[in-house]
Amino acid sequence: MRPAYDAIVIGSGFGGAVSACRMAQAGFSVGVLERGRSYETERFPRNWKDPADGWLWTAGQGLFDVRPFEKMTVVQCAGLGGGSLIYANVHLRAPHEVFARGWPRGYSREALDPYYDLAAYMLDINSIRQSRHLGLPAKTRVMADVAASLGRSAQFCYPNIAVDFGAPDAPHLNKFGVTQRGCTFCGECDIGCNVHAKNTLDLNYLALARKCGAEIGTQCEVVRIAPINDGGCHYQVEYKDHANGGAPLQCKARYVFVCAGAVNSTELLLRCRDVHRSLPNLSGRLGYGYSGNGDFLAFAFNTERPFKPSEGPTITTAIVYSRKEDDFDNWFIFQEGGYPKEIGALLQLLNPSRGLFREAEVLSRDEFYNALRRQTAGKYGYPDPASDSTAIFLAMGRDLADGQIELHALSHDLKITWNTSSNMPLYGAQQRFSADVAEAMGGNVALNPLWRLLHVPVTVHNLGGCLMADSKDGGVTDPYGEVFDYPNLFVLDGSILPKATGVNPSHTIAAVAERNIEAAIRRFKSDPTWRAPESSHAAPIVDPLRAISIPAEGTLPPRTPAVGIAFTETMKGHLSKGWNPPEDYAGAEKAGQAAGRRMEFTLTITMPDLDAFLVSPQHAGKAVGTVLVDGFTPPQGAPVTDGVFNLFVDGDQFYQRRMLYALPFTGSDGKPYLLDGFKDVRDHGHFDVWGATSTLYTVIREGHSHQGQVLATGIVRILIPDFLHQLTTFTAVGAKTALQRAAALTRFGESFFGSLWDVFVRPHFE
Ligand SMILES: Cc1cc2nc3c(=O)[nH]c(=O)nc-3n(C[C@H](O)[C@H](O)[C@H](O)COP(=O)(O)OP(=O)(O)OC[C@H]3O[C@@H](n4cnc5c(N)ncnc54)[C@H](O)[C@@H]3O)c2cc1C
Ligand code: SF4
Structure with a gap:
């Protein structure tokens, strides 16, 4: 130079x-x-x-620059x-x-x-339809049929691709005088086209x-x-x-x-x-x-019709998705992918029916990478007969x-820094769309493992x-x-x-x-x-x-449907009206017990989309049920239709979490009230996990807002018989198979017990 x-x-x-x-x-x-x-x-x-x-x-060479950041994995060239x-x-x-x-x-x-x-x-x-010498790849035809079977033909297209569709492997000069060859359908676009047909x-x-x-x-x-x-x-x-x-x-x-x-x-x-x-x-x-x-990667295994991902240019079709969902203008485009046959054996590691990745379900990030290294060793460079019925998808939005x-x-x-939570409506819809397409192919969907296990997206864009x-x-x-x-x-x-x-x-x-x-x-x-x-x-x-x-x-x-979790919880306790100071929960509870003033509720708590719930820092669920508060509600209680439950919201310290309950109801006097409670989940030195997670410090406020004046104070608790019943009520909403149900409950449980670990065990090692 x-x-x-x-x-x-x-x-x-x-x-x-x-x-x-x-x-x-x-x-x-x-x-x-x-x-x-x-x-x-x-x-x-x-x-x-x-x-x-x-x-x-x-060290200054190499084609793929892969950078695994904590919240996003980046792939560049x-x-x-x-x-x-x-x-x-x-x-x-x-x-x-x-x-x-x-x-x-x-x-x-x-x-x-x-x-x-x-x-x-x-x-x-130009589009794959210009491929005159080799016709359309199998996967292109499969995707057109999938779009039709899903009622999405009007949103299906063949995107333009920068590929030379001249006679396969035949050299000729392009319009700038450079030798190129026609596409051979070798499926290696993503690792560099060795015939210069790209x-x-x-x-x-x-x-x-x-x-x-x-x-x-x-x-x-x-x-x-x-x-x-x-x-x-x-x-x-x-x-x-x-x-x-x-x-x-x-x-x-x-x-x-x-x-x-x-x-x-x-x-x-x-x-x-x-x-x-x-x-x-x-x-x-x-x-x-x-x-x-908005990149999102997914796979389908065991498709009924051969998809042949290693035949033809990497992407040849697209389906557009566009609808307003929960105030989110969801727009994405779903494309089929392809890969060289030599990574066929490697990709089969993700096949849920072979289950080689099953052990990864319970791994930390570092353990996951180690498992990945261990399991992928020796898998490069080998085709796999199951590849023909394996599909790869890339959505972006x-x-x-x-x-x-x-x-x-x-x-x-x-x-x-990447905010997976704020972008969850997009990722959630892409995930469910991928499952639809896999199902329409008669196959089983599998997600990028980094997403499935850690909710870290991979982007090439x-x-x-x-x-x-x-x-x-x-x-x-x-x-x-x-x-x-x-x-x-x-x-x-x-x-x-x-x-x-x-x-x-x-x-x-x-x-x-x-x-x-x-x-x-x-x-x-x-x-x-x-x-x-x-x-x-x-x-x-x-x-x-x-x-x-x-x-x-x-x-x-x-x-x-999105897969969510629901369970029913009953808590019982006592309160005192006009207690002073209002934050003296124990005193108010004692006085309430003496006066026989009851406060209790039974709620069904639903997290309709487990993925969104887990990545959101608010971990919010919807609470519906009945509250009974002596002096405020009729003896049979008042309905709660719009309650909010937050599981393990971060506190001021990393070893402190709060569970929040906000239950608006209408009193017997026709006025609005709010049952406003928190569980203080932290280690007070005697490892009382049960006490911390079963004790709700509660006030009753005037109006439906957290700013309303405090009218009563008390404590409600989960009693052991109610807890044993609660354990039987956990269900996976929207799960279609026993496997999906089990996976959802496991993930919820891991997150729940992971937070308890952070509060009660981790501080002792820091
Ligand atoms: C597997 C894969 C598939 C993709 N498929 C598509 C697709 O089908 N369609 C599409 O539109 N996009 C696709 N993309 C994304 C597309 O490649 C990028 O959006 C596009 O290349 C970005 O263009 P750019 O000019 O911003 O940078 P780049 O194309 O990334 O070019 C940047 C260049 O700068 C060089 N460079 C970096 N740092 C330095 C430095 N310090 N000094 C000197 N040189 C440096 C890099 O080596 C690189 O060559 C894909 C990407 C990947 C990885
Ligand atoms: S790498 Fe892609 S563009 Fe090149 S010949 Fe193979 S399929 Fe065609």
Whole structure:
């Protein structure tokens, strides 16, 4: 690489390839710094016996960069062409409503359409229906039938994919003069297409950039950017040359384009702001707005019709789901997947009927990873006959983009905070939809084990972190990707997208990059008419999502109900009216006992969606039943229809939890009252688990609010005979099979006893 360029582009994925190509076409000298290797035909890793041999990004080499953060597992690519090397080729436009919220001025679907057309032309996209030589893969036909059997044909489509459907394996030149071959249906798109039938970025945008003089340095990992003022150059970029043992090198440029992908661009800028302090004025919003694009992974085993996941390009079909649920605008797209036959034996580990993962049900996170390592050893590289009846699904949707990428304050390690709980309506619907599809195939659904056991999603569609915004208070760059307070420094990749696209995002990343680089070049060249030379060839194309029809009331809900837990609880005790001080529960109870003033209730507590219940910090359930409070209700009691129960809400200390009961009722005088109680679950030193979980400190308040005046105080308790009865009332609501019922009750029990462990046992080891 030379010491100076007009423009340096960091990263060669969708944002980087577009930026490098257009800057070079516009006559600027361009240097591309890409951390990964370049992959010629037949050079993608295939040594199944050794994961370190080119597969995993470690020590400056490897195709897959897998980062298991505590709340999210991130999968990205390292290589010349970025994510295009291992992606599933899908190019879909974000529907117009995506741009209605959170995007800065100037963005709309209509405004972006010409740039989508341009990217579509460059990447030569078309649908599986253009596969004339090999016809339709088995899984494509199965999915069309599944959509019909679920009553979802109107939401079914064949998305566009960037695949060459010329004669299989036959070499020919693409429109940029690069040799490609026709798709052989080998099913290896996600591990790199060794015949170059995928229209990856190195074969179009980057090839064109090179033709126009761009220099590309691979295995060059950028670690620092700093402003300079040196002969027209505004920035110095420092990088490690992994081809030479990580030797530190630097080069400088007038313009710098950060295109390292959502997680890595954000990390690079966070380090420049907070560790190196070379870009100290970056926005305080850096790292915010992270989204996993609502990714959800699931499987179906033992399908009746052969699905043949290793035949054909990875993704060929899609079904859209769109309906308002509990104030959540649920929108996601469900796609079938595929995988190389060599991982067939490995995937069978997830097959519930083989049960090899059963031991994982009771494992901690670390134990789980150890079990995974143990069980997967020796399973790579082997097909399995059961693979033909195994399906893999990827759903993605409009999550809330409420995650954050940050550096740990002391270690400076990268962290991703993700709010699974707030996004649970989306994940819940995707989970149930996956079960519907598996059932329609006559198979058994299985979930990504990290999700099933720990509720950690896996995403391949990282977005956000360096959001575009109208002002520095809202984001990191302006609506054209130029970093606030750092002129000529741009971010042009998935990190600037302000919201989840819901659909596979590469097409939108490329279209936004085309739009923004055009504006930048017009400014740099003082030429308001500059356009990408290919613009004139880029005809509008048919968007498969336009043909989809969504009924006014939304698409059908999933047939598979959510699985929840319900149980009935009776508590009995005494209270005193007007007791002072009101927080003297024991005194009020004693006086109440002496006066024979009873307080008791029988409630059915329901958590209708166990998954949502477990991940929510409020752990809320609905309580319905009868309360009897002497002096307030008639002797037969008053109904509670809208009570709220919260199990194990965190207290001020990690070893303290509270269980909360809020039971609104109407008194015999027709006035509203609230039975407001808490169980104080903490270790008072004598390991009284029973006392802590069976004693409810209670007040009766005026009105239905927690702010209402306290009118009476007392304690209600679970008595042993009532508890023994309670144990017989636990049921798994919505479970279809005995296995589902048992699994739900086990998970609820594990969570319950896990919290008790945290309160009563863990503090003694800390
Ligand atoms: C298995 C898989 C399947 C997918 N399927 C699809 C799909 O079908 N459709 C779709 O739209 N999307 C898909 N995606 C997602 C898609 O790949 C990404 O959304 C897209 O590639 C992001 O583009 P980008 O420009 O933001 O960054 P990337 O494409 O991730 O490119 C960033 C590049 O920067 C390089 N880099 C990172 N850090 C540095 C550094 N410090 N110095 C130098 N270089 C650096 C990386 O090596 C990488 O090449 C898939 C992803 C995966 C992993
Ligand atoms: S199926 Fe995928 S990997 Fe195989 S030839 Fe076709 S595009 Fe390439």
